[in-house]
Structures are given as C-alpha cells and as structure tokens.
Amino acid sequence: xxxxxxxxxxxxxxxxxxxxxxxxxxxxxxxxxxxxxxxxxxxxxxxxxxxxxxxxxxxxxxxxxxxxxxxxxxxxxxxxxxxxxxxxxxxxxxxxxxxxxxxxxxxxxxxxxxxxxxxxxxxxxxxxxxxxxxxxxxxxxxxxxxxxxxxxxxxxxxxxxxxxxxxxxxxxxxxxxxxxxxxxxxxxxxxxxxxxxxxxxxxxxxxxxxxxxxxxxxxxxxxxxxxxxxxxxxxxxxxxxxxxxxxxxxxxxxxxxxxxxxxxxxxxxxxxxxxxxxxxxxxxxxxxxxxxxxxxxxxxxxxxxxxxxxxxxxxxxxxxxxxxxxxxxxxxxxxxxxxxxxxxxxxxxxxxxxxxxxxxxxxxxxxxxxxxxxxxxxxxxxxxxxxxxxxxxxxxxxxxxxxxxxxxxxxxxxxxxxxxxxxxxxxxxxxxxxxxxxxxxxxxxxxxxxx
Amino acid sequence: xxxxxxxxxxxxxxxxxxxxxxxxxxxxxxxxxxxxxxxxxxxxxxxxxxxxxxxxxxxxxxxxxxxxxxxxxxxxxxxxxxxxxxxxxxxxxxxxxxxxxxxxxxxxxxxxxxxxxxxxxxxx
Numbered sequence: 001x002x003x004x005x006x007x008x009x010x011x012x013x014x015x016x017x018x019x020x021x022x023x024x025x026x027x028x029x030x031x032x033x034x035x036x037x038x039x040x041x042x043x044x045x046x047x048x049x050x051x052x053x054x055x056x057x058x059x060x061x062x063x064x065x066x067x068x069x070x071x072x073x074x075x076x077x078x079x080x081x082x083x084x085x086x087x088x089x090x091x092x093x094x095x096x097x098x099x100x101x102x103x104x105x106x107x108x109x110x111x112x113x114x115x116x117x118x119x120x121x122x123x124x125x126x127x128x129x130x131x132x133x134x135x136x137x138x139x140x141x142x143x144x145x146x147x148x149x150x151x152x153x154x155x156x157x158x159x160x161x162x163x164x165x166x167x168x169x170x171x172x173x174x175x176x177x178x179x180x181x182x183x184x185x186x187x188x189x190x191x192x193x194x195x196x197x198x199x200x201x202x203x204x205x206x207x208x209x210x211x212x213x214x215x216x217x218x219x220x221x222x223x224x225x226x227x228x229x230x231x232x233x234x235x236x237x238x239x240x241x242x243x244x245x246x247x248x249x250x251x252x253x254x255x256x257x258x259x260x261x262x263x264x265x266x267x268x269x270x271x272x273x274x275x276x277x278x279x280x281x282x283x284x285x286x287x288x289x290x291x292x293x294x295x296x297x298x299x300x301x302x303x304x305x306x307x308x309x310x311x312x313x314x315x316x317x318x319x320x321x322x323x324x325x326x327x328x329x330x331x332x333x334x335x336x337x338x339x340x341x342x343x344x345x346x347x348x349x350x351x352x353x354x355x356x357x358x359x360x361x362x363x364x365x366x367x368x369x370x371x372x373x374x375x376x377x378x379x380x381x382x383x384x385x386x387x388x389x390x391x392x393x394x395x396x397x398x399x400x401x402x403x404x405x406x407x408x409x410x411x412x413x414x415x416x417x418x419x420x421x422x423x424x425x426x427x428x429x430x431x432x433x434x435x436x437x438x439x440x441x442x443x444x445x446x447x448x449x450x451x
Numbered sequence: 452x453x454x455x456x457x458x459x460x461x462x463x464x465x466x467x468x469x470x471x472x473x474x475x476x477x478x479x480x481x482x483x484x485x486x487x488x489x490x491x492x493x494x495x496x497x498x499x500x501x502x503x504x505x506x507x508x509x510x511x512x513x514x515x516x517x518x519x520x521x522x523x524x525x526x527x528x529x530x531x532x533x534x535x536x537x538x539x540x541x542x543x544x545x546x547x548x549x550x551x552x553x554x555x556x557x558x559x560x561x562x563x564x565x566x567x568x569x570x571x572x573x574x575x
Contacts (some may be wrong), residue, residue, distance in 0.1 A: 077472075139525045200492045223492065225456070255564070265487040268455040273568040277464040277575055281472060285499070306572040313571045323571050324513055 001027070004153075005391065006053040006375035010192050012393070013050055016196040019043045030141065032099065033154075035060065040157060048160040050220075052190045055164060055174035056158035058134050067114070070153045075117065082119070085157060091125035094133045101139040101146040104429075106210040109137060115155075125450075132158040164187055169261070170215060176260050177252040179210035179233055180241050183292055187381075187391075188216035189397060191290050194377060194393045195352045197222045201287035206275050206340070209233060211254030213290045218266035222287070226254060226270040227278075230301065235273055276303040276328060276336060285346045293333050295389075296416035297354040330356075331412035334368035339407065342372045342400045350376075351394040359388050365390065366413035372400045387415075452550075454508050455540040458500050462552040462559075463490075465574050473504045474559070475551035478512045478560075486541045493537045494527040505539060514543045516573050 007029070014021050020043065024035040039045040041059075045113060046058045061082070062073035085092070091155075094115060097109045115135065122130070134157075137150035170180050170185035183191070184223060191213060199221030205213045208226030210233065217224050232238045235250035258267045273279055294301045302325035313321050334355065341351040359382075367390070369375065377393035462471035502522050509515045518535045522531040526532050550566055557574070560567050 200489070200495055208575070223526055231569070235563060253563070265489075268562075269452050269462075269566075270569055271456075274575075275572065277567050277570055278459045279462065279464065281459055281461045283499075304570055304572060304575055308572075312573045321571055323569055419557075435560065 002380075004379040005190055008379050008391075008393065009051060009053050010047075012194050012196055012379065013047055016193075017043075017046050019047045021047065032141065033138070035063070044161045048162055048443045050188055050193065051162045052167070052193060054162035056161045057159050058136075058154070058357045059159050060154060060156045060297065061387070062155045064153055065151070066149065067111075067153055070155060070245060070260055070419045071114065071117075072132065076113075079119070084163050087116070088121040088124065088308055089132040090122040091123060092120055092122050092131040092133065093126055093129040094135065095238065097163070098150070099135060099136065099138045100143045101137070101150075128195075135156055147294075166219065168221075172212075175360075176249075177210055177236055178212075179238065179252065181292070181294075182210045182241070183212040185216065189214045189393065191352045192216040192220050195288035195290045196348045197288055197290075202285075204286045204289050204344075206252065206278075206289065207291050207293045207338070207437060208270055209258055209292075211270070214254060215257055215261060215263065215286075217290060218259070218263040219267070223266050223324075224258075224267050225268050225286075227273040227275070228270070229272070229274045229288055229304075232270050234270055234415065274304045274332070275340075276305075278340065281345060282343070284344055285349070286344055287346055287349050289337075289341050289345060289351045291337070291352075293352045296330060297356075300325070300329050300331060301328045301330060301416065301429070302326065330414045330416050331368075334412050335408060338368050338370045338373060338394070339405055341394065342370055342396060343405060345396040347396055347399065349396050351392075351396075353392055354389045356383075356387065356389045356394050356414065358415065358418055361413065361418070362388075363413075368412050369415065370400075370404070370407065372393075372396060372398050372404060400410045452545045452561050452564055453541055454498065454505060454514075454543055454545075455493070455500070457508055457545075457550070458540075459506050460550070460568075461499055462554070462557070465555065465557070467574075468552060471554060472503070473553065473554060476508055476545065476548065477512055477551065477558075478545045478548035480547040480550045481512055481514065481545045482543070482546050483514070483524060483573065484487060484538070484544065488534060488537050490530065490533045490537075493533045493540070496540065497522060499535060500540070507545065508510060509539045512543070512545070514539060 010021070020039045022037045024037060026032050044057060048054050061077050062070050064070040064073055071225060086145050094112055096111050131132065134155070136154040138152040139146040139150050167185045167189065172182055172184060197217045197220040201222040203217040203222040203224045206227050208228045211226055214224040228234055235252070236248050240246070240248050254270055255267050255383060258264045271279065304323045305326040306324045337353065339413065345351065351373065367375070373394040374397045375392060376395050379391045380388050382388045457474065457476065460474055462468050465471065493569050497510060506518060506520055509518055516535060516538055518539050519532065523529055544564055545566050547563055548561045550561065
C-alpha cells in the first residue's frame with residue numbers, strides 16, 4: 001500500500017528532523033523492509049515514531065538466508081551488546097513473524113523454542129514487556145503463493161513503531177464531522193510529513209472541506225487555518241456522508257473534529273472564501289500549505305462569477321444574496337494555487353497537494369510548475385485503471401518578482417476536460433451498441449416468424 | 452473568528468478597493484475561552500502582526516485586558532506581556548458579528564465564528 005510514498009516521506013522526515021539515515025546496500029523498492037544505519041537510537045526513535053510508512057524498527061542482531069545460519073550468526077553476536085537487555089529485572093518476550101505466509105501456532109512455538117540458547121535471565125511477559133525480541137521470516141510479497149522456505153530471516157530487538165496507532169485513533173469511522181471527500185488519516189498524516197510540519201508552524205488548507213488535513217497538521221504541532229467556498233460544508237449543513245446518518249448533529253464542525261482529538265488549541269480559524277479572491281494581506285506568510293483541490297468530479301470546481309453582462313446586485317437583495325458561481329477550470333485552480341503559494345509561503349516552506357491525471361497521458365511537463373517552486377516529490381496513487389492522482393510536494397526556493405506573480409501556465413493538463421469527454425464517448429458507444437443489438441434481435445425474431 | 456485572523460485579512464481583492472485594511476468589526480457575540488499558552492508561538496507571531504490594528508480591534512470590542520499600546524522591548528522574554536498578547540490574539544473569539552470593508556462599507560457577516568467573505572458577482 002502506498003509504496004511509492006515511502007521514499008518521499010523518509011526524505012522529508014530525515015530533512016525535518018536532521019537525522020542521518022544510511023541504507024546498507026541498495027534499497028529494494030519492492031521489499032517491505034529496509035536495512036539502515038542511524039547515528040543514534042534517539043535519532044531512530046524520533047524518525048520512526050513520526051512515520052506513516054514505517055510499521056516498526058528493530059535493532060538487527062542477525063540476518064541470514066536460512067534459520068540454521070541465523071542461529072550461528074546470533075550465537076556469534078557480541079555478548080556485551082546483548083547483555084544490557086538480558087538483565088534479571090527486565091521482562092521479555094519473543095515474537096515470531098512470518099511475512100506473507102501463514103504458519104500454525106504449533107510451528108510458531110517450535111521456532112520460538114529454537115532460540116532457547118539466548119542468555120535471557122528475566123521473566124517472560126506477553127503484554128508490555130521491557131524488552132521485545134523479534135524473529136522475522138520473509139516469504140516475499142505474494143501472499144497467495146508463498147515459497148516453502150523463507151527468502152530471508154532476521155532476528156533483533158524492537159526499538160520503535162510508526163504511527164499506526166495514531167492512524168487508528170483518527171479513523172474517519174469515528175470522526176465527528178466528515179464530508180464526501182474527507183482524506184483518510186494515513187494520507188493526511190503523510191501529507192503533513194511531506195510538508196515538514198513542526199511545532200509552532202502556521203499551516204493553511206485553502207480547500208479545507210471537512211478539515212482532515214488540518215487535524216493531521218495539528219497533530220504535528222501546526223496552528224491551522226482553513227478556507228473553502230462552500231458555505232454549507234463549513235457550517236456542516238450538507239447532506240450527511242454516512243449512509244446510516246439521517247441528519248447532521250447540531251455541533252458538527254471542523255473545530256469539533258479538532259476538539260475530539262484534544263487539538264482545539266491549535267485551531268485558528270476557517271473562512272468562507274473563494275480562493276480566486278483571497279482575503280489574506282500581501283505580507284501574510286505560512287510555513288506550509290497542505291491541500292486537496294477539487295478535481296471537478298465529486299465536488300464542483302467553481303468560483304464566484306456570472307456570465308451575465310453588467311450584472312449588479314440591487315441594494316435590497318444585498319443581505320440575502322447568494323452569489324452565482326461559474327466554472328473554475330482545473331488549470332486555473334492550480335495556476336492560482338501555485339501563484340498564491342509563491343506569494344504566501346515563507347522561504348523554504350512547502351506546498352503539498354494532489355493533482356489528478358489520466359495515466360496514459362501523464363507527462364511531467366503537464367504538471368503545474370513555477371520558477372520559484374522546486375518540485376521535491378511526486379508520488380502516484382492509482383485510482384482506477386485509467387486515472388490516478390499524484391501527491392506533489394513543492395518547496396519555495398526564492399521570492400517572486402512582480403511579473404512572476406502573474407504567470408499563466410497554460411500547459412497544465414486539464415483532467416476534468418478529458419474525464420467527461422471520455423465518459424461521454426463510452427456512453428454514446430454503449431447506446432449505439434445496444435441499438436445495434438436490439439435491431440439484430442428484431443431481425444432475428446422477424447425471420448423466425450417467417451419460417 | 453480570532454483577532455489574530457482579523458489582523459491578517461484585507462478586502463483588497465474587491466474591484467473598487469485599493470488598500471482594504473484593516474477591516475472594521477461589529478461584534479454582537481464575543482466568547483472568551485482559555486487556550487493553551489505557547490510562549491514560543493506568541494513570540495514568533497508578534498513581529499508578523501500589525502500591533503496598532505490588533506490593539507484597536509481589541510479595544511473596539513472591549514477586550515484589551517491591559518494590553519500595552521506598544522510592543523515592549525525584549526518582549527520574547529517578558530512572560531506577562533506574552534500572556535496578554537496571547538489572550539488578545541487567541542482567546543477572544545467573535546462568534547456573531549460583521550467585518551466591514553473600510554473603503555466600500557460592504558459588510559461581511561460572521562456566524563458561528565466563521566466569517567463569510569464571499570463576494571457578489573459584481574464585486575470580483
């Protein structure tokens with residue numbers, strides 16, 4: 001899952017946390033594990049505990065192609081490195097893990113007992129032991145067809161785990177206020193990591209929706225702003241997204257979501273604001289902008305405007321007037337988003353956003369770009385056979401000149417255009433095919449009638 | 452809407468407006484609540500804020516609570532000053548009211564703490 005995103009996330013975190021992490025040998029992008037070196041255990045803990053991609057990290061004591069060789073290596077492992085963890089007052093546990101292969105409880109116990117030579121002195125404790133040792137067998141990545149024997153076996157001491165628990169805690173299933181396009185916690189936290197959010201940062205989501213990205217940024221210490229053109233969404237008066245929910249609760253809101261996770265102290269404000277006409281002062285600077293703009297498929301891409309000429313709102317209607325909206329093309333949205341970011345990010349700050357693509361048409365030159373922004377990461381998430389979206393991370397490398405605030409990137413590929421054209425054609429083709437079949441059946445029936 | 456946010460907003464994007472800052476405030480419901488005090492964040496924010504605008508905004512809704520009219524020297528280490536700034540920036544919340552464009556007089560309603568800054572079609 002989300003394999004492409006790993007390298008990008010690690011790069012961002014290594015830079016954010018100033019951690020030196022070296023791969024031992026060439027990192028295999030298909031394998032679910034990496035063998036790495038850190039300068040210290042505290043560096044390791046800081047990095048891993050902030051990561052969405054990492055499940056856990058063990059201090060590797062032995063690594064081999066088969067169990068026999070592993071035992072040999074482990075028996076030769078320097079005793080003084082093991083001793084601190086085998087003190088009589090430290091409880092311990094040994095876990096047996098088989099990646100991509102199921103083994104019976106009995107087999108697990110047999111493997112466990114093969115380690116009985118280890119000079120452990122403390123008591124066994126299955127829940128929350130002081131020391132957790134792991135024996136891991138790696139059977140490849142095809143769970144349907146694993147080999148008889150593992151490709152690799154590992155043994156080591158568990159040191160740290162990634163953010164799986166936080167991801168569970170933030171699950172959309174239990175969140176107070178969600179919308180149709182709420183981003184799941186795993187991807188939200190990943191985006192916040194790509195943006196290198198740290199304590200005290202000012203973070204903006206200009207297409208905030210139900211605020212999932214704000215929750216993630218706040219978890220990492222960001223103070224958050226959101227804006228959205230959708231009045232009903234921000235006031236939580238849209239139709240409920242949950243199938244079983246008939247009506248929204250009176251107190252649903254983005255702020256309520258943050259309160260749910262004790263993050264309300266990081267909530268600054270949300271504004272009902274058309275991104276095409278932003279209300280931020282010129283001098284306002286954010287540390288990062290994290291967002292998922294509308295693609296024009298499940299939500300409208302719109303801005304305030306009218307095609308009527310010389311349109312004015314009369315004085316008496318002013319207080320209750322709901323402004324009409326017109327199409328806000330995808331390339332315009334991304335053009336505006338990049339220009340806005342170049343203007344309102346601090347130097348070195350990041351813009352992290354999704355960009356929808358048709359896979360067969362994808363070219364890096366069709367991506368949004370700006371001379372003041374450096375594209376530092378670009379990871380694909382496949383949505384359907386023909387479409388995907390890319391998580392883009394831009395870093396502001398210099399302040400814009402006046403002309404650079406009015407650039408028009410006309411070569412941005414417009415996803416929505418092709419999406420609806422493609423669907424329209426298949427609908428037409430389907431109708432023609434159905435008409436042809438009806439005609440054939442009618443002719444056949446007529447013929448049988450004549451016989 | 453917090454006073455920190457008010458400090459960062461302008462109606463300059465409107466057709467007839469040149470400066471559009473600061474926006475006037477009419478507050479019908481103001482809520483004061485306790486927000487965790489983070490002195491580092493406040494010290495970082497103070498140089499980014501227009502202090503005169505902040506002071507005037509707080510005064511106009513009766514929420515000054517002894518906030519000094521000028522930023523004191525060495526404010527980063529002045530706990531008392533930072534606490535007063537923190538109160539005005541983050542603990543005062545305008546729940547219902549209006550923001551007013553200083554050049555056109557146009558009113559932007561605030562309801563449930565959320566300002567509605569949508570322009571009409573003839574204002575963009």
